[in-house]
Amino acid sequence: MGRFPIILLGATTGAALTLFITQPRAVLMGASAHAGASDTYRQLNLFGDAFERVRRDYVEKPNDGKLVESAIGGMLSGLDPHSSYMDAASFRDMQVQTRGEFGGLGIEVTMEDGLIKIVKLMKDTIEETPASKAGIVANDLISTINDEPVKDLTLSEAVDRMRGLVNTKIRLKIIRKGQDNPIDVTLVRANIRVSSVRSSIEGDDIAYIRIITFNEQTTQGLKRAISDLTSRIGAERLKGVIVDLRNNPGGLLDEAVTVSETFLSRGEIVSTRGRSAEETQRRAAHGGDLTKGKPVIVLINGGSASASEIVAGALQDHKRATVVGTRSFGKGSVQTIIPLGAGSGALRLTTARYFTPSGKSIQARGIVPDIEVLQDVPDELKERADTKGEAALRGHLKSAGDEKTGSQSYVPPDPKDDKALKTATDLLHGLKVNATGETATIDKPGVRLR
Known part of the structure; x- marks a missing residue:
């Protein structure tokens, strides 16, 4: 059983579970620990009794495998919104999604x-x-x-x-x-x-790159897009790069790190903190800035979650990018996919929280953009224009700060109506943009407006 960390809006991939590590420790337990273990075994006996009663007395003969899967699913869903059981078919689908091929x-x-x-x-x-x-x-x-x-x-x-x-x-x-x-x-x-990166030229001097999800193909797709657009526009004429992370639900943690370091020469990208040393670590940039210091604008909204928030938070904290749009979803936890054996599915278990380089947790709060831009939403879509956010999910991990719910996630289908995109292009062209009563121009990489 291997490990492959990810952080999707609802899920991600991670480490193998060391099922037997508690066995040797039991020998060294004190009296109170033994009492706790005894209570646990009594509860497990209770589960076994209930399981046998259902098998014996239910009106129709139940499927034993389905009973066990339902019990595991109930146990995990009671923890938080992102922990769950995946049957074998769901596990295979998840692996296809994360591989991207x-x-x-x-x-x-x-x-x-x-x-x-x-x-x-x-x-x-x-x-x-x-x-x-x-x-x-x-x-x-x-x-x-x-x-x-x-x-x-x-x-x-x-x-x-x-x-x-x-x-x-x-x-x-x-x-x-x-x-x-x-x-x-x-x-x-x-x-x-599965293409997770789409790119185009805005005007004739801005590289626009949309990242749809963070799978194993994303960083290479991003690098190809930067190289291609820089070549087509010309390095001297290139005004900057727009990275569109709107409605991106997340994906692989490793890809969030390598996407971030595509724009960073050094510095911490993200830290994770869990109960074990294995889940507590810091990830730093080593790859170098492929854009050679060109200005970067990151677009986010209420549908930008998890890996998207890691990228936006890292570039924002390092003042490498101006973040434009609306507050992100606020999923600040890491899940681990734990295979349960051949053909037996897997657990998706929350094992850590993550923090931006400045030490902030975005759990149930989200990334606050440097410049908030609200879209004009058609009347018939207004009820569906906002995403509820992590804080609205039942059983979510609580945040140490004020929790926020709901943020606009609507993106106009016609780029001409996209006010966030227009704000980004105006900034890169050095035009004045109003931000909470102030005006400023972007004349160097990473200028931030509050």
Whole structure:
């Protein structure tokens, strides 16, 4: 069982549990410790009695495995909103998400009228995907997978069947609007990378980089984007970089650290503090600033959580970036994924809190932007424009300071209406921006407005 730390909005990956470490210590326990252990064993006997009673007397014969999984799930969900039990299928899905790559066809799908509908084709930065090579297009419907009708499958089951080992074949029957006969296609699964970084040029002199999630591909994607945009714009003409972390729910802790050090030459990025020495550590920048000191603006909102907050907090505390938008979600805890054995799922367990370089915990408070920018929200969306935040979650870890709930998370679909993006571009162009009654211009990296 290995360890791979992450911090998603609801989850992250971490260390193997040393299940037997308490056994030797029991020999050295004092009387009070023995009494505590005895109480624990009595409670476990109580659980065993309840388990046997349910198995014996429930109106229908229950599934023993499901009973145990439900008991574990109840135990974890009673701790905090981010601790939970993942069955084997959920654990596999989580691993795919954090790796950011899988053997598949390169399509995004949904279920429609009992068939699988192609929502869109995924883009690979290196080569064509199997779906694009086969001529599959958006709105195509899949009726069979390897001759098995999809109407008998759930969406999750259909996705599982379409994924598989790289270089293995799969047959699909495609129904296309405007064509009378179904189309039979045979595809060869390839390694599909889920793009977590998107980039473009704002105006003609600003690098815009949006980070969607923090998976194993994120830092490399960020580095490629910086290199590509700097080359296209020209290092001398480049005014600065906008890093958009809005509605990014988080991801891998290691990626949050390496993304941060892409903009930092030195200094602490984050510290974590837990009950064990293993969970208490400091992470510092070593990689060097790839932007060569260019000004950086970080965009956040109520949907920016966890790993996103680590990056925003590190760049803000080091005065390396100006943070623009609305207060972030406020998830200041680290989870550890603890595999429970082959085919048995895993525990997602909160094991530490994290702190920004200045020693602040953002738990249930969030990152406060240097410049708050509220968007104009259409009337029909106003009820859904705010994210409740960590402090609104039942059973959340309490904060040492004032807890905050709710922050605007709406991002206009048309960039022309995006007031936070416009504020960022104005700052990088040296234009005056009002911030809580003050005006200032950004004339050096990391200028901060309060």
